[in-house]
Amino acid sequence: MSLLIYGTITSIILALYTVGFSLTYGISGLANFAHGALYILTGYSVFSFLNQLGLPYFLSAPLSVVIIGFLGFVLYWGLLLRVRGVPLAELIVTFAAGVAILELLMWKGFYGIQYSLPLFVRGGVKLGGVAVDYQRLFVVGTGMVLVVLLYLFVHYTKIGLAFRGMAQNERTALSVGIESDWIGSLSLAVGSALAAVAAVVVLPLGMMESAIGYEVLIYALAVAIIGGLESTPGMIVGSFIVGFGQVATARYIGPKWMIIVPLAAIIFVLVIRPSGLFGKFKELEERI
């Protein structure tokens, strides 16, 4: 029972890591390798608002989400616009931006046990005899709400429909007046904001350090690649595969091998089925 519950929680955490990355790529074809850096930057932003400015949690968290979303927007117009259309250059630029953010945090000395976000609510409940703290329940709730909200957003709002139009066919979207750079920048902003939301709910479970940025990026990549880079259902399935894969590895092989699961999964999927389990963009070999 513990394995089931904690495996599910781990999987939803992975889904939260990935949803922003997957959304951005699905809409604009932009692999945002600064995703992990923006995630951890959110944590430090909340920490600063709480401890330096003395703002309450319910203000610090949303403010940080907005700021990080805006940073994603600025990243697009400031850095990515010049290299749009060249996937490798986009990847390098976002990766460089991510590394710059993480190394800046290291250089400024943002590490130590004091860098930790408080839990929203202390305490927990027992589910099937297994103790689960309220924060983890909040993570699960946030994950589920986020998926529902995203569905409603992309199906019932103008911007969401524009996102879907861009994702289906950029030229056709252009021809009906959907401007690709604006939508691309908005998708990066929304993706970054989603990373920030994930940070706000997940980071209180542990400590903060810039190394987490690299870890989140690897997990987001693994889950997105397994599930299919443009597919939301694929992303959810991918997160459960990696989450339960890690838990099972720890249980039956050894905990020190857990860290290999997402990396092995990336290699395995790229070799067997490069478009991912639910990927729409099929490689030539898969189509034949």
Next chain:
Amino acid sequence: MVRGGQKVYRKHVRGGDCMRKRIFLMVLCIGIIMSFVITSSPLVFGQTKPAQPAKPAPAAKPEPAKPAQPAKPIIIGVPTSLYTPFGRNGLKAVNLAVEEVNAKGGVLVGKEKRPFKVVVTDTRDGEPATPTHDALMAYEKLILEQKPHAVLVAPFRSEALIASMDLVAKYKIPQLGTIAQTPAFQRQFKTDPEKYKYLFRVTTDATVPGMYLSRALDLLKKDFKLDSIYILYQDTLWAQAFAGVVRKHGQETGWKEVGYDAYAAGASDFSPGLTKAKEGKAQVIAMMWDVPLGAGIFAKQYVAMQVPSLLIGFIPPIAAPEAVKTVGPEVEYSLSVEFPVGASLPLKKLPKTGEFLSKFKKKYGTLPEAPAVNSSAYDSVFILAQAIERAGSLDADKLVAALEQTDYKGVSGRIRINKEQHTAIFGDKDPNETGVAVVFQWQKDKMGNLVRVPIYPDFVAEGKILLPPWMK
């Protein structure tokens, strides 16, 4: 994806959008400036700790107290990982000791008194995924550019320490290691004592806290009849050795082993292990970990999962002075080993520990955050000073011979060197004979505040182990 040329077409198609673009560019500039201000401003991202970590490039450290020192300084190199609290606090402890030495006029070298001068490089070997080669390059850069007469503290990660032994032997620079704990150091030393004679360790190795933890397990068995244990350790050299000692002792003294698991140093989820401990009804969880991130996550997960086991071992966030603030009141009853004494816990029965820690707090505004090895870093400066005065020279071979004669009573106990392996001798019987460590437990004092109470060895104990009410 639309290529660049088609963007020009779109510009013409859009026609007169100049005003909109200007407005947009203004907003963008304001946004960039705002983001920069908010994310980089000291007002928002001010440090919550008083001291800044040292810059990566070698930099001069505090000048001698008497500014007008005409004598050429003795250069002390400190190549270590400033990312870790052990490296940061070790450097602070060295600087503190250097100031004291220099305030007394410096070190007598032959007939001349010369001050110490500290030069630092950040080897980054404590950071996840830093290749050992990078750490060695930083170390070698320090040696070639700064030409230190001796090295203190040394690399943080045991793997980096072992890798650096050939480098140190090549350049023949006396090194007094005060962090890395692996017993592999002794094994490597013994392969060629003449080659590696420049290397010393003046702190514990992992077998010492292992021994102390084993004694704590004996007390738990004797006083409370506890007998089931889950051991979880970081998959690095020092922790493997530490856990190995505890495991062996547990097997020899009848402890039932619920599990014995290694986790990667970068692990961020310990729920499988905590689940195993809980399902296996482990009465004690022994953990050995030094990476702050993982230790902090473990501590929070342990609390969140309400695992009904007594926590024992070396988990820095739980053992640190600020543990109650960062982890919470759930640290109560946890047992930690601090090695050697004086690293962060002042002991009433060993006044030198209190003196060092109050000097540290006075200078830096806070106690050391890491419950290990800081006192060794402090002692190492005086050990080096005495060795230089005995040798009457900075010649490396003479210094090595003098260091082998070390007999220094410092914060960490009496430090003498085992000449066959160039390590300090530690025990648990008498601080006037050997270096010593301490096991303490978080307990509530009469006012209801959580404080760290030393419980072993007897010569420093201020209380007894208390069993949590949920284990009675």
